Amino acid sequence: MSYKETLLSPVKIGNRTAKNRFFMQAMECNDEDKNGNPSAITLGRYENLAKGEAGLVSLEAISITKESRSRDNQITIMPQNEKALTEFVKKVKEANRNMLFIFQLTHSGELSNPDFSRRVTVKPLYGYGGDLLSEEEVDKIIDDFVTAAVIAHSAGADGIDMKLCHGYFGSQVLRPYNDRKWKYGGSWKNRSRFAYDLYERIRDKVNDKNFLIGSKVSIWEGFPGGFGTEGPDSPVIDLTEPVDLMKGLEERGAQFFIQSAGSPSITISLTQVDKKIPYYAYLHQYFAKEIKKNLRPQTVLIGSNFSVFRNGKNNLCAVEPEKSSLLQYGAQCIERRVVDMIGLWRQSLADPYLPKKLREGKENEIKYCTVCDNCLELLIQQSKVGCCTYDKYYANELIKTRKEKGRLKVVHT
Helix, strand or coil: CCHHHHHCCCEEECCEEECCCEEECCCCCCCCCCCCCCCHHHHHHHHHHHHCCCCEEEEEEEECCCCCCCCCCCCECCHHHHHHHHHHHHHHHHHCCCCEEEEEEECCHHHCCCCCCCCEECCCCCCCCCEECCHHHHHHHHHHHHHHHHHHHHHCCCEEEECECCCCHHHHHHCCCCCCCCCCCCCHHHHCHHHHHHHHHHHHHCCCCCCEEEEEEECCCCCCCCCCEEECCEEEECCHHHHHHHHHHHHCCCCEEEEECCCCCCCHHHHCCCCCCCCHHHHHHHHHHHHHCCCCCCCEEEECCCHHHCCCCCCCCCCCHHHHCHHHHHHHHHHCCCCCEEEECHHHHHCCCHHHHHHCCCHHHCCCCCCCCHHHHHHHCCCCCCCCCCCHHHHHHHHHHHHHHCCCCCCCC
8 A cells, every 4th residue: 555545544533534644733823812712813724724634633722711721812612612613613614524623622730821821730840830729629620621522512523632741731630740649649540530530521421422532642741750750750751651541541432542742841842853853753653652552443543743754854864765754654654553643733834735735646735844843933922823934924923023022042832
């Protein structure tokens, strides 16, 4: 089978089918309106992704609360947003009725920006901290997640990604660092309670066998006490808990997982691999393989950090460029059962039409991400996010941002 046939082949996720193996990752692009609803810019971006024919697309991290969030202009999913989200989903699906469209739900926890929201924590992390959460407050956060899931279903989304990655609240609870003696900390049984209880309650409230549920998980956060480490003060990799988490979520109805790593506020080059050290991307495939072999055959695993492979011009040594391209290597990972789908974030900004161009035999027209990470700079600076290389609007946004706010001194989210 050619790499084109592999990448364009369908894959079953739960009772649904993605038309190909491309997954467009959730992207926080800071362009929502003052009420936390998708704006015209947001709609245009997702209509392009739909027209680009990706099999599965995720709506950027949507905050379940206005109180604690990381982006000033972030989509929120609360009762007052349901009408706007319903209309938004309708319009996106009109652009492509064959695309599966899921919502990524999040709470920012200790990554909430104190300039405009309340920073909260399960246990103060050096350099971050925030108000220490009580058990009752975490119970309320679970209630809000369940409400958000019900709204997502009512709005017409095909499923949800319960965000358990990248240093946001879901991953903060899971960490060995959360050794606080309370209902949601200390033992693995207590630290996994949040995710397990949440899945059980969502499945109970959204009684629809066609509604997908899964999670993006940072398998190894890459700092002492982070998820996927051997203890609260060790950075050493230990995948015992990540494997157990995913098996436990499978038992509670998860049909897919999105593999990731790192926490962008701490270990950003692990989460979004830098073009100067592209080899870090191989770690993601290792983590994916280790998780994949512990999952049920029908559970779909989506891999991350494929954008850095580009068209083979990626600074990787000891491998032929054509064999290390995004398309060739991505297909290889699928064929060798490392992953079932490939996830794209930066590449989806550079060219949302990549899957369509591949299907139509127009590979030479694909605009490959240059991994300049100017989009990441816009994200960190709370500016509107897009591709500064191929879209003049965002190139101008970058110029404006640097003029008003200066260049970044520290690169982390």
